[in-house]
Amino acid sequence: MSRPSAALPTLDLRNVPGVLGQIVTQRAGDYAGADPELGPARPAPRRFETALWAGCQDEGALSLIAEVKRASPSQGAIAPLDPVEAARAYQAGGAAALSVLTEPRHFDGHLDFLRAVVGAVSIPALRKDFVVHPAMLREAAEAGASAALLMVSVLGEATGAYLETAHHLGLDALVEVHDERELDLALATGARMIGVNNRDLTTLHIDLDVSPRLIRRAREAGFDGLLVAESGYRRPEDVAQVRGLANAVLVGSSLAGSGDLTRAARDLMAR
Numbered sequence: 001m002s003r004p005s006a007a008l009p010t011l012d013l014r015n016v017p018g019v020l021g022q023i024v025t026q027r028a029g030d031y032a033g034a035d036p037e038l039g040p041a042r043p044a045p046r047r048f049e050t051a052l053w054a055g056c057q058d059e060g061a062l063s064l065i066a067e068v069k070r071a072s073p074s075q076g077a078i079a080p081l082d083p084v085e086a087a088r089a090y091q092a093g094g095a096a097a098l099s100v101l102t103e104p105r106h107f108d109g110h111l112d113f114l115r116a117v118v119g120a121v122s123i124p125a126l127r128k129d130f131v132v133h134p135a136m137l138r139e140a141a142e143a144g145a146s147a148a149l150l151m152v153s154v155l156g157e158a159t160g161a162y163l164e165t166a167h168h169l170g171l172d173a174l175v176e177v178h179d180e181r182e183l184d185l186a187l188a189t190g191a192r193m194i195g196v197n198n199r200d201l202t203t204l205h206i207d208l209d210v211s212p213r214l215i216r217r218a219r220e221a222g223f224d225g226l227l228v229a230e231s232g233y234r235r236p237e238d239v240a241q242v243r244g245l246a247n248a249v250l251v252g253s254s255l256a257g258s259g260d261l262t263r264a265a266r267d268l269m270a271r
C-alpha cells in the first residue's frame with residue numbers, strides 16, 4: 001500500500017508573513033504531534049468537483065460554494081450560526097456545495113461542524129482550514145468531507161505532495177492562489193480545481209480584480225479544470241464580474257451575516 005505521507009516534505013512556515021503566518025504557525029503547533037499515517041487509499045467519488053461542474057453548464061452560469069463562517073480575522077464575529085441550520089439554508093438557497101471553516105481561534109470553526117453538516121445535507125462539503133499536516137486531510141476524509149482547501153501561500157513547493165495526499169484520501173482539492181507566481185506553481189501541480197482568493201491573507205485587503213486577472217491567465221495557459229473566484233462578493237454586480245470567466249464563486253461573510261441565508265444566496269446569484 002502506498003503511503004504518500006512518508007514522502008511529504010517538511011514545511012518551512014517561518015517565511016509566511018502577516019496574519020497568515022500567525023495562523024499557520026498556531027495550526028502547525030496544534031498538529032505537531034499528530035499521526036501522519038494516512039492508511040489505505042480511499043475511492044475518489046469526486047462529488048465536489050462534479051457538483052460545481054453541474055452548476056455552471058449554462059452560458060454565464062456560476063456555481064455557488066456557500067461558506068459556514070461565524071467569524072474572521074478581518075471582521076471578528078460575523079454571526080453565531082448554527083452550522084447545520086446554515087448548511088440547510090444554503091442548500092435551500094441553491095448552493096452547489098458548502099465550505100465549512102474548521103479553524104477554531106480566528107474563524108470560530110470546528111471539525112465537529114463539518115461532521116454535522118455532512119450528515120445534514122446532500123450537497124458536498126469542503127474542509128476550509130490552513131492545512132499544514134497530512135492528519136488534517138485524514139480528518140477531513142474521516143469527517144465525510146468531499147474536498148479540502150490547499151493554500152499555495154502556505155504549502156509552497158509542497159503543494160503537489162499535499163495534492164497527491166488529498167487524492168489518496170479520496171478528497172477533491174481546491175488549490176488556492178493569490179498572485180501570478182502562486183498560480184504558475186498551482187498549474188504545475190496538475191490541480192483540477194484552482195481557487196483565486198481576492199483577499200490577500202497577509203494584509204486582509206480585498207481586490208475583486210484579482211480573480212478575473214488570474215482566471216484569464218490560467219485559461220490562457222491552457223488550464224481546463226475548475227476555476228473558483230473567492231472572497232469579497234457582496235452584491236450581484238460583484239458576481240457579474242466573473243460570469244463567463246469563473247466556474248464558481250466562494251462566498252462567506254456577506255451570506256453568513258445576512259440574517260436570511262437562503263434568500264441572501266438566491267439574491268446574490270440572481271441575474
Ligand SMILES: O=P(O)(O)OC[C@@H](O)[C@@H](O)c1c[nH]c2ccccc12
Pocket residue numbers: 067069128129130176197230231232233250251252253254
Ligand atoms: O467571507 P468572504 O469574503 O466571502 O470570503 C469567503 C472565503 O473566500 C474566505 O473565507 C477564504 C478564502 N480562502 C481562505 C483561506 C482560509 C480561510 C478563509 C478563506
